[in-house]
Amino acid sequence: MSAPERLSPPPLSPDRHWALFLDVDGTLTPLMDRPEDVRLTEDVISLIERLDQRLQGALAVVSGRAIDNLTPLLSPLDIAMAGQHGAERRDQYGYHQADVPESLIDHVRDALHEFAEQHDGISIEHKGGSLALHYRNAPDLYDRAREYIDNLLAGCDKQMTAHEGKCVIELRTSSDHKGDAIRAFMEKPPFAGRIPVFLGDDVTDEDGFGTVTELDGLTIKVGDGPTCATYWLEGPEQVAQWLSDSLDSLKEA
Numbered sequence: 174m175s176a177p178e179r180l181s182p183p184p185l186s187p188d189r190h191w192a193l194f195l196d197v198d199g200t201l202t203p204l205m206d207r208p209e210d211v212r213l214t215e216d217v218i219s220l221i222e223r224l225d226q227r228l229q230g231a232l233a234v235v236s237g238r239a240i241d242n243l244t245p246l247l248s249p250l251d252i253a254m255a256g257q258h259g260a261e262r263r264d265q266y267g268y269h270q271a272d273v274p275e276s277l278i279d280h281v282r283d284a285l286h287e288f289a290e291q292h293d294g295i296s297i298e299h300k301g302g303s304l305a306l307h308y309r310n311a312p313d314l315y316d317r318a319r320e321y322i323d324n325l326l327a328g329c330d331k332q333m334t335a336h337e338g339k340c341v342i343e344l345r346t347s348s349d350h351k352g353d354a355i356r357a358f359m360e361k362p363p364f365a366g367r368i369p370v371f372l373g374d375d376v377t378d379e380d381g382f383g384t385v386t387e388l389d390g391l392t393i394k395v396g397d398g399p400t401c402a403t404y405w406l407e408g409p410e411q412v413a414q415w416l417s418d419s420l421d422s423l424k425e426a
């Protein structure tokens with residue numbers, strides 16, 4: 174992986190059939206101190222709605238958030254979604270979730286809350302089948318948090334794995350990743366037979382870029398950081414502009 178070359182993506186052209194996959198935090202919306210304070214603007218919601226119609230439903234958000242959390246965030250949209258980095262998916266075929274060993278999740282959740290109670294600025298997000306420890310408001314505590322998590326997971330026979338994101342350590346039981354979710358969507362209508370396009374900003378989006386590259390699609394990295402994506406956009410504002418340009422371009426069909 175290398176730093177992106179900062180090649181601007183062209184808008185989606187009307188002569189091809191595209192399937193659009195969108196990350197949420199850092200891509201559709203700027204990062205904020207607290208995940209629960211994030212809102213999508215009405216403009217972005219409207220763009221997604223019109224693109225979803227134009228692409229005949231071949232649009233999905235692919236997020237680290239839980240679907241239960243994405244649903245109100247994206248309201249009133251009723252679109253395909255993958256949550257918890259691919260551990261769950263919801264589309265016209267129903268809801269699919271990787272197996273969740275609940276006693277393990279409960280044990281790890283309690284241990285993480287214990288750590289958070291002892292360390293100001295640390296917060297825990299419980300997503301159902303996975304968990305996240307946020308340290309954006311206490312970045313100096315990263316080393317201590319990572320060591321605590323490594324010890325905790327070693328004591329659980331490594332049935333969960335830890336993944337780094339932006340000021341967050343995500344703990345998952347599922348080995349599914351964003352690329353697996355995109356591949357699963359691409360196997361069925363309305364996605365099947367189309368060219369996938371994925372926009373994402375974080376380390377965990379690299380799995381999505383890898384899969385989309387294998388499927389001969391387009392990959393767009395948002396913001397700084399090493400990536401295997403081909404194209405680059407500076408931030409959520411530029412993403413919204415690209416979505417708007419793509420919508421205009423697709424209307425020409």
Ligand SMILES: O=P(O)(O)OC[C@H]1O[C@H](O[C@H]2O[C@H](CO)[C@@H](O)[C@H](O)[C@H]2O)[C@H](O)[C@@H](O)[C@@H]1O
Binds near residue numbers: 198200204235
């Ligand atoms: O895959 P995404 O849709 O980008 O979700 C990744 C994680 O996003 C959220 O955390 C991040 O955004 C927060 C709000 O801006 C920020 O406070 C935090 O530091 C970031 O890591 C979300 O809370 C996580 O569950 C997602 O996995």
